[in-house]
Amino acid sequence: MSDFTATKAMFHLPEGVIYLDGNSLGPLPKAAGTMVSDMIEGGWGEMLITGWNKAGWEQLPRQIGDRIARLIGAEPGHVVMGDTLSIKVYQAVASALELNPDRRVVLSDNGNFPSDLYMAQGLLKSLGEDFELRVVDPEAVADHLNEDIAVLMLTEVGYRDGRRHDMAALTERAHATGVLTVWDLAHSAGAIEVDLAGVNADFAVGCTYKYLNGGPGAPAFIYVAPRHAETVRPALSGWLGHEEPFAFDLDYRPGAGIDRMRVGTPPVLAFQPLMAALDIWDMVDMADVRAQSVALCELFIHEVEANCPQVRLGSPRDAAARGSQVSFRFENGFPAMQALIARGVIGDFRAPDTMRFGFTPLYIDRNDVLAAAGVVADVLNNNLWDRQEYKVRSRVT
């Protein structure tokens, strides 16, 4: 049984804060600072260029990929780190399209994270006018899988409402119509149980700064199913994906398997906090994390609904159809969230009216949930949000 008291003690959580926004940016693992310092002072400072070999920096994208593979049910050796999630979405979709060369449509849903849609739009525009991004309601995705579709590009858990797609069923149905799948695990990795190998996913991508707690702007990952790994063309074909990077050949030759999805020089410094976070992940089992996440979400929903008639649940009521977050819709959600943050309950807001709360068993427990729900009730029932200072918006909210 995973010991969540032990994991909670390994995070720095500011005094007076209940942090329910780990679905946006995970908190700081206490060991991160030391790992970063060691890499800076002992690695970069002392080893300089030789650190690529001596400190093993060159191996990190694959080593870290393997540690994440365990959390998402991927076969070892088929996940690699690099770039941002947006870039990895582009790479996965571009690569998948080429494996389905007679088709021209990418299917997605309007609950997908906009950057995924934007990256696909940018790619398809480059590829030509006969390519199309088809965006439908999340509930309608299965019905739109047909012989036109080359690639199904979905985020498993919706960023706004926490709605969860049935990855197994949709992947099976996609394959039955000759469609390849690209799954974005931004709100899945470290949040719910994922079984990429078991569901026969083709490609998957994800970020590491949310539930995985890798830090602001931490690198992304990409998974390619073993059956595609030696045939796929990476589209973004950089030198570290080359079969022999230090031969400095003039022509690209893809590296073996997942190595070919590497692109440029990896962000060694940014890997360090992520490794500190993965040391904590190594202590837990995803089945335990999921069970506790469901319990925390259910408790929060119950408490808020019992006390706050102003809001309505924006997430699926069925836990099995939900990720590890709970959204409540409230017309004054923006100032309400600012008021909550001022009271130390940190969630976030997504336009037009969604208040998001993420539940992360590694460092959030039942007492936190009860306390947070109490603050929500106080803020809403006493209109504490109705102050001008809470209504000022900035570019990043």
Added chain:
Amino acid sequence: MSDFTATKAMFHLPEGVIYLDGNSLGPLPKAAGTMVSDMIEGGWGEMLITGWNKAGWEQLPRQIGDRIARLIGAEPGHVVMGDTLSIKVYQAVASALELNPDRRVVLSDNGNFPSDLYMAQGLLKSLGEDFELRVVDPEAVADHLNEDIAVLMLTEVGYRDGRRHDMAALTERAHATGVLTVWDLAHSAGAIEVDLAGVNADFAVGCTYKYLNGGPGAPAFIYVAPRHAETVRPALSGWLGHEEPFAFDLDYRPGAGIDRMRVGTPPVLAFQPLMAALDIWDMVDMADVRAQSVALCELFIHEVEANCPQVRLGSPRDAAARGSQVSFRFENGFPAMQALIARGVIGDFRAPDTMRFGFTPLYIDRNDVLAAAGVVADVLNNNLWDRQEYKVRSRVT
């Protein structure tokens, strides 16, 4: 006059090491560790998600871009940080190609860094069979500029030999034949004087882990000339390049000017050492850096040639045609470089026979050059490289 004694004191240089590989990975600015710690403990740790606003993380890609703009002669407000250099090459070439829609050829040279060629190959393959990457000798580039060419993609200073293209002349000639230019400044930024605005460059990209000393895998930058900034389509169209990222629209609308070249969530942690390095860059003038770099390179060439008949100069003899590195060719260059490194003189090796030495006035002075040349002479003239342990190769060299 720039004070290079003062700048040298601001870097950590390991005891007993003369570091002539700053053209590959710059050394550690002493202030980097503190800046990183402050961001981790005080920023991420205490501010959590609110750091994007409160700590100004969201503004860093443009703010840092402006500091680099000064070093490369770019107009303020037209450089932005993000991704790796390989990704930025892809974005620049893809964007430039669309601005020249009736042409299908990208022209480059065989002295370019292979990743640039690979990224272009990957892009052009995606775009279709009528697109072509034409690779010629560096000396022949000007003669191959004609009405077929859409984009001229060059690295100003060659990674292997330090050969420098005439950016002004080639850009002018490119424009005269309707060709757009993409300049890779990997070995230029912080190495030589660059005047992007003055030469009318169209696009430029570069990394920050070499002469700029941003740390292993530090983020890249991209420049788009003001005349293209409001019309270019970024090709890699991510949410942070959107006009209104937090509106979460389903359709991409490019942000104003250089903001549209942003893609995913920026690497906040990795920016910190770069900012420490830029504090040092703020103390110097690039004209002084260039003058001192030429003096150091000339001194090293003179000393090595006077004492080591085994090697021949692999870089241009004319300082004006050279960047800030000196290459010597030697058939036993690989073990010789290993022997030099064992003696504390760190340069690097590029296949098949090139020993590279980078000269970086911020932390290398005349005494370093004389001492290094002495070690080179000792290693070569006494065959100290002829040991088995120096002949073992690894993936990264």
